[in-house]
Amino acid sequence: MSRDPIPTWCFSVIVVKKGHRFLVVHERKHGQLWYLPAGRVEVGESFFEAAHRETLEEAGIPITIEGILRIEHSPSDHGSRMRVIFLARPKDDTAPKSVPDDESLEARWVSLEELEKLPQRSPYVPQLFRDVLDGAQVFPVSLLGEEGQGLLPG
Numbered sequence: 769m770s771r772d773p774i775p776t777w778c779f780s781v782i783v784v785k786k787g788h789r790f791l792v793v794h795e796r797k798h799g800q801l802w803y804l805p806a807g808r809v810e811v812g813e814s815f816f817e818a819a820h821r822e823t824l825e826e827a828g829i830p831i832t833i834e835g836i837l838r839i840e841h842s843p844s845d846h847g848s849r850m851r852v853i854f855l856a857r858p859k860d861d862t863a864p865k866s867v868p869d870d871e872s873l874e875a876r877w878v879s880l881e882e883l884e885k886l887p888q889r890s891p892y893v894p895q896l897f898r899d900v901l902d903g904a905q906v907f908p909v910s911l912l913g914e915e916g917q918g919l920l921p922g
Contacts, residue, residue, distance in 0.1 A: 770884040775847030778809040782855045783896055784831055789877040790897050791864065792886070793826045797874055801889040804896075805875075815852045817911060823856070827875035828865035829854040835906035839895070853896070855906050878885075 778827045784791035785891050807822035809815055816833060823831045838853040843882070856919045864875035888894075 776851050777847065778813050778815065778818075779806060780809060780822055781806040781850045781853045782819050782823050782825070782831065783837060783853065783854050783900060784823060784829065784858060785900060786858055786877055788901065789879055790883065790900075791823075791827055791829060791875060792893075793875045795826075795871040795889065795892075796868070796870065798889050800873065800884070802857075802886040802893075803805050803889040804893060812889050812915065814914075815854075816909070819854050819856070826865070826872045829862055829875070830859040832859050833909055835908055836911050837900070837904060837906060847866060849869070852912060855900065 782791075784805065791805060794806050795803055796799055805819075805823040805826045807818060807826070809818040809823075813821070819833060820831060823829055829839075831911055833854050833856045835855050836852060837855050838851075840851040840853070842851075844851045864877065865872060869873065880894060882903065883894055883897065
């Protein structure tokens, strides 16, 4: 007996750290609150590709992914959501986006103290920043691979 497919929505969420500051995005959607660069993985796109694309679209910053902080899977009666939370650093000294467009209103580097003064979309962002500053475990990017890949590098 065959089973119906389970609808699954996949998202990349990116914590971009520069010294003791983090990149946040003033969202156009979701009540125009502040959040991390993040978004849905498009058809045919990897979590890594989505992380690079979303950070560039929403914040204007090219990144280098350093590792994975967490992989989350949240099942529900209507499907499931999977999120990969990456830790990244800026690839260069590009300034954050300052001109609004369809993706976001602006982006900026903030300290934890500055973040706590902004209206935020999610209460877990300050905790993520604290965890990173306190030396949270960062898993290698090899943790997330394509089906059928070998486990050894090379």
